[in-house]
Amino acid sequence: MPHFIAKLEEDIGDRKYSILLDESTDISVVKYLGLAIHYFSEKSQKLVSTFLHLAPLEDCDANGIVHALKSSLHVYGLNLQNMVGIGTDNASVMVGSNNGVYKKLKEDIPALVHIRCVCHSVQLSVSHASKETMPRNLEFLFSETYNWFARSSSRQQVYTNLFKLINDGHEPLKIVQASQTRWLSIASAVHRLCDQWLELKTNFSLTKSSERCYTSEMLHALYCDELNHAYLVFLKSVLRLVLADFSMSHLATQCGQEQFDNPVISKRSIGSRTISERQQNLASDDEDGEDDLFLESDDDCIL
Incomplete structure (x- = not known):
């Protein structure tokens, strides 16, 4: 795991990236936040989409999800301000206009782009x-x-x-x-x-x-x-x-x-x-x- 973190941090560097996130519940009824990252790799000279992190969720509301996301980005040494977009489903906790995850992230990143899942729609x-x-x-x-x-x-x-x-x-x-x-x-x-x-x-x-x-x-x-x-x-x-x-x-x-x-x-x-x-x-x-x-x-x- 430390080797993977170091390699990924080196590959992304200080470049822009996007995050795909979704909640999931395992067989023991524990909630997790699954994160995948999309970025341009200088090493491979192509766009890369890969698994990033599976973070346990203490609270399943927007505040809990945003906290888990920021904590995961910190673990990988990723600058929050370099996140240019997020992709989510259409659950109210993600897309809510007042207290949704996107709304709260946009307060920190005004130019953040949100892509909703068309299949879910x-x-x-x-x-x-x-x-x-x-x-x-x-x-x-x-x-x-x-x-x-x-x-x-x-x-x-x-x-x-x-x-x-x-x-x-x-x-x-x-x-x-x-x-x-x-x-x-x-x-x-x-x-x-x-x-x-x-x-x-x-x-x-x-x-x-x-x-x-x-x-x-x-x-x-x-x-x-x-x-x-x-x-x-x-x-x-x-x-x-x-x-x-x-x-x-x-x-x-x-x-x-x-x-x-x-x-x-x-x-x-x-x-x-x-x-x-x-x-x-x-x-x-x-x-x-x-x-x-x-x-x-x-x-x-x-x-």
Whole structure:
């Protein structure tokens, strides 16, 4: 550790740098502040991003985080005034306009630049939109379907055997959890439930009788409601567009900085493409003489 500190201090010298910081809790429920540093290395003649420090947090408020940050910079002999930028998530303790970490650091460094995590912004937007517009029973469907299998290997095996019977020996993909701490994990959860809807419906029609479990009865009723299936088909299509819009490769090749900084532009872009796809599907249906309201392929969207 002393060798690493000496090498890093020598490499950075008195040059400018930026800090990425985030809170974390370990398995013993101890809070830490993780720090990464971004700077130009004279030795390597390139920009370097590397782990800096993992500082224990006594207080998890803005004052505690700022104190831990300044203490860590002191350990590495880094001048606070050379810090030109920080990157954080969008938690209120970090971005609060009155008592946030950035606000307090800016009092010491007036020219400090703050970069918020775009992934966190999109996650918060999707979560908020889902809670405001989607039926509450969908959240129950996501969580309890995952819990049904996650806590029982025997239930997983029963479902695997059923899935293979229906799908000519193919094994099912694992049901995943819609977590609030993993960016857009709801997209994977929606895809798995939507793609395995028939198999899950069949599974819970059997288990509600064999296990005589209230949760199984509730899940079976939800899977029998085709309106829930329609919601998932819609979510699957929209979330696919969200993921495409905010993947790093897409941002690097097609989206300019303006779109990166302005979620409204992306919202309009997603909306226009969603409507455009639906119009194309309707036009195609008219040509074929079809009148389908619900289309369930990856490229279709229900509006």
